[in-house]
Amino acid sequence: MVYSKPRQLRTEEIPGIVDDFSLENRCRFAVEVIDAIVREVGAHRVGIRLSPFADYFDCVDSDPVALGHYMIQQLNKHKGFLYCHMADSSRLLPLRKAFNGTFIAAGGYDREEGNKAVAEDYANLVAYGRLFLANPNLPKRFELNAPLNKYDCSTFNTQDPVVGYTDYPFLEDGSNNDESSIQA
Secondary structure, eight states: OOOOOOOOOOGGGHHHHHSOOOHHHHHHHHHHHHHHHHHHHOGGGOEEEEOTTOOBTTBOOSOHHHHHHHHHHHHHTSTTOOEEEEEOOTTOHHHHHHOSSEEEEESSOOHHHHHHHHHTTSOSEEEOHHHHHHOTTHHHHHHHTOOEEOOOGGGTTOSOSSTTTSOOOOOBTTBOOOTTEEOO
């Protein structure tokens, strides 16, 4: 296949291409992918993690609440959409209330805070990503109110096949007296 060289834009074309940062255009790719997947497998099998409040690597939105609401409106168009999972922020509750399906909150919850978030209808479910990584038997630790292993962020994106994801100790004999533990 042969591709033509792109043509140079005329001056009057530039604003229409580079200045349209509307919510619709910023979200277009994600919305089109979601719509296509829902058409293929059904909304009841599709969930998404959104991070409108993300603020790292110079990736921040000027109005994350509006961004979150817009995306939730798009998800709500699909009756039975499985779940919306969002990284926690003090501004999640309005988004949770706007979403018609199962809402999962994440972001540094411990056992007590996670239970409170569900009990107070802040979320239907709570995700414990980092805690689960460092505590392979986290449900058992929560059940026993046992100490938790601390996670080590410096090992999260390493090429080492042994250090990080697979070397955290399991709970033994109902407790863990390791010095590197913290109480849940």
